[in-house]
Amino acid sequence: MVRHDGRTVQTGPGGLGRRGVRGRDRRRGGARRRALAVGARPDLGGPGAARRRDRGHLRGRGRPRRRLGLAGERRRPRRAGVPGRRARRPDHGRRVTTPEGSPARGAGATVEFHGAREGEATLTWGQRLIWRAVHLMGDSQSFLNCPWVLPVYGRRDLATVLDTLRVLIERHETLRTTFHGTPDGPVQRVRRDGRLTVDLVEAGEERALRVAERISGELSTTAFVHDRELPLRCAAVLKAGRPMALALTFSHLAVDFQALSLLSEEWKVLLRGEEPPPADWHPMDQAALEREESFQARSARSIRYWRAVLEEAPLDVFDHPPGAPEDPRFIEVGMESVALAAAAETLAERWTISTTSVLLGACATVLATVSGRTKAVMQLVHSNRRDPRTRTMIGNVGQDGLFVLDPPSEGFADACREAHRAAFTAYRNAHYDPFAMQAMREDIGRRRGREPDLDAFFNDRRTIGTWPGVPRPAAGEIAGESLADLTAKTRTYVTNAWPGVRFKAFFTVGAATDTGQLSLIADTAYLPLETARAMLLGVEALLVRALDEDVPLAAVPRVCGVGPYAGTV
Template sequence: MPELTNPPLALRPALRLPVRFAGAGAGLGELSWGQREIWLTMLRQRSWLPIGGWSRLAPGTTLADVAGELRWAVERYQPMRTRLRLDHGGRPLQSVADRGTVGLDVYDCPDGEDPEAFVIALDARDRARPYDFVEEWPVRMGVVRHRGAPTHLSTVMTHLVTDGLGGRIFLAEIADRRSAPAATGTPPLEQARWQAGPAGQRQNASALRHWARVIALLPARSTMDEGPFLRGEFRTTALPLAVHVLSERADVDSSQVLMALVAAALPGDSPAVLRPMVSNRFRRGFERVVAMVAQRGICAADVAGVPFAEALRRVGAAAMAAYKYAYVDPDAVGELFAAAGADPHAGVWFNDRRVASRQGFAGPVPADEALRSAPPGSLRWTVAQEDPFDPLSIDIDDDHDGLLLTVFTDAARLPAAGAEALVRRVEELAVREAVAMLEEEP
């Protein structure tokens, strides 16, 4: 990473440009279920969970260009002009503005400094700064100028604005504003109104029956101390090769394969409890919306001692129920856990965030020689903190020629050695089953 010589002195805006906006759909109402779930996650993790990133600006980009881009986005996407209001009991409500002014900060990178290092430092600083949900707009945008010309842009938003898929839609549309279709999808204020109505309440009641059945299988709420909370990165080239084989030969989605591998590798009693992140974008009005519509699902599958093909089938059936019933009121789910005295953090939290390989692996199915010769993955622990992550969580991303499994664990529940053993069992089991499947072929 490029180094910045004196970031504390340099990271002060040279000016703030007022960007005035006017958009449709103003109103005040309850948070949508997706917003409410990420809000509860923010409270639990004691973080506003910033999302976004930095980018290079095309040569010739002006401050007026960037201001126009910011205005276009805030006017088009209601969550980018949504702030919270607290009712008399302190419950957050969403307040969508129809007009206002958002600031665009402009920073001058000193002539002797690297502007890329500057924007990296700026992006990190804006993520670390506290956020006021009531007073601040949910977008922090900063332009970096070098020798008088805009060169880089940092955009940081609260996770209440959107989930990961919505973020990709936002980036694609803002990169080609002239060709972007008219805004489509159901924004959060309308989502919340539907959820409070008869159809939404029927969906919620059906989902809660599923949650209640799984919660009845969970252990009692833990009374042990928490933390420290650890974050590690496991990089593997063997796992995607094996998953490619298993997915192709079993003719099932690769995410289902990964869930089955995690379930089979989990230590402890059966059934294995999985908490997959579900996008909910298969629902009407959600496919192209820039909003937070992802929610956690829950399912349980008894995979102890069964052949992997059977584990794959059982996890697939359980996962379908998790996907169907992840669209639910998270407050009502919390009440179910409390009434049952069950551990709300039981199981493994699973988030398949892949883009490229999620739609299918490139190239032919690997041969068993490639599987046998692939080296074991490498793991390094990157963070230890007292503020909580999810107790046991695995995020899966594409990573050059392999996969990146980011593992989070509460060391009081599962120490670092146990978490590492889990992801290594996933890799070993995948390779073993894939080799066996190839050997069975004529």
Template structure:
């Protein structure tokens, strides 16, 4: 490992020192982007950010600057997407160039003896999140060690979303922890497809057939659903685009109880609850939701680090049914959603535009759901909590609002956080379509619905079919796609 070099600027932030980290790895070459990378790139351009992943992580195990440099070397050497630069080719299409070797910088940020390393680490993480990557010139990973009185207190990491996603981060952290404790070498050779290999695979006939099956599924649902998810916009001033967080221990207990009774995952219960709550808020049925699908369940993709997550399309009828029935329909509709969430994003946009022209109105797809938890399986049988226990937990539920977005492309998105002992719902909302008061009502209704369902298997949703959609509602949640 190289010796420290005098201060530098890394990702727009001034460092005290740096260490140059050489790396080398397989998968070098030039080619197109994968479907997942292309989807993320489009979202990044719309948002005006790199949608970076990471943050400031306290170091409490005695790791040194050299240890963090070894971790950075591991990431860059093992994962080809960390060595990819993206630019526009001669034909105007995006290409990525994966380098076989090179060097990166581990920044070192020394905090004055009377300074606050927690605050310094968070400030650096915030600055990196707000500073887009230069993908044509910069490696898509930034990493720094924050030091106080000569001791590393935090590691700060930012990775561009075009280089990884939540599932990819999980792969990277798992394989980092599996390294040989003496040599620091990987426990096993890398077997996952790099981005250039996967992009080439996605051009093969067999994968193109999967693309065709997926697009047929989307077409069926886009022709089944009504065109609107929410009402017309209302100018409610600024800030327009907000992010919030709803935390509910009661929702955790109740969703586990319903899931255990039905032999499903809590993810199915929360998605069903979200679909019902949105329908009760808007009066629009069937519920049509874009659900983020990780795609690492597909053969050969379990250990891929670069982005695989794309949106699947989920349609379920929530009217004239019990909540348990909606959960059952959600199970079946989710399976189809995941099965057909592997497609060329450019061809999907062409399909959406064509259907919009033929129907005379574009089908709005601005209601989204993303369960960020990984490996959530069927809930095992367990005694249901008492109503008193649920109500006591409910007293601690809280909705908080954070920093607004400068811009946001969709109307409403709910993300399930990774906390183990509570349900954390991160909310992204366009308040010109869904007001702050409506968001609050939606969260409380979702919570109340699942709490009531925990003790009442026959609980009705209380939703009536949208009159204009009643003729097609029977198709939602019951039709099976070809393929």
């Protein structure tokens, strides 16, 4: 029985953890579209500004975002979407304390954890990348926080849900790690024992998942105190006292996007009462591995590649000087397009490359067009999980690769094929010690007068390379409509805005499976809002036109509706 009188609930032998969980599971799977205002390609902006946070991956440097968007539109943190089923829970043998009184905002439960190991180690290379970003941003580092929602599958009681959270924390050392600056450099310190306070929030008449999404965003607006605070915050969202979801935010020092996806899958397994595979590789192990000679040699190879590129790369993303910025200066413009997804899948199959390479080639081509150049230089966010030991590790190993698109011919098809090859080159050279990399970049800056500006990025956040919810076009049509006609149903909107982040242009492919999501963070001193919007629509137009012809690169401005931007509107 779950107690709400402030007493401890025993989940060991003879307690709740030994009992079967009964009740019918409710299916909550499948991707859900955002609620958008009716109308094709509506004007950007609109009423209903609200603070939101939903990035699970390193994006840059900034402050808590102010959300701007169409009335009724919501941007959701990612969550798992596979239903649970009836199961018996294993005996975990630990305690969960629940508070006195009915669940309400401000009430809290305490989860006690007792891990298998404690210790101290240097940071992994992925953690070093974030450590530097955290200290560059200072008070604005909350930009890096990672909101996440874990739905509760089936009819689970509060003690069961909190006990499952405890198991996650005990299994994965990164979730009980603090991060400290020392005279010898930053270190991670893993706790063996501790407590996590979980807020309890009654959803009332609202949908519980929507409440969880909102709360996870709210939890993300405050920067973590990394040397004193566990790298996660949590609230349990309840309906009539029954837990429906956990709203969380994580420090990006502790997790990357892939780690969050892995946690979601493990959460389902644990709720079913099953035992997941052992968690036997942790950030402390990875940090030790990266100090070995073979990994240091890999880092040196990557840094040599970057040096060769940076010795000749343009010093700026754009040649034109900054103009008067809009307010707020930094915005994220989003687009949802079924035509984009269908065209990308068709072209990827035709050209025998990935949909990521098709989208990357299109984004880089449009960026080069707007910058008035034939070549594009961008950073690619890369998961860096090719090593079998890191594929299932909960931690942060992601780093940035350096991508150069220099098309070998005058056709867009060859540009995308070259983007595919160049992306693999970038990925092969995306495993390095960020501290050594920064020393090299500073040396380049001394030689060239200043460091090259690399504030153009591309990130594909999908976990699969297709869109299962988008029908494959037959004879160039979906449900009797041509892809060109489907572009009339494309939605664009301003999804986020900030007073300060360090990006000129950042393309992100969203994780929706029933539409093509593409967004662009833009510095409006260089790319006004309408130019950013036109760039997204230009990517869509380029892919749709490429279905019928190999678009000459000289024709890209006409096809996309964007040309070289000179810094004036």
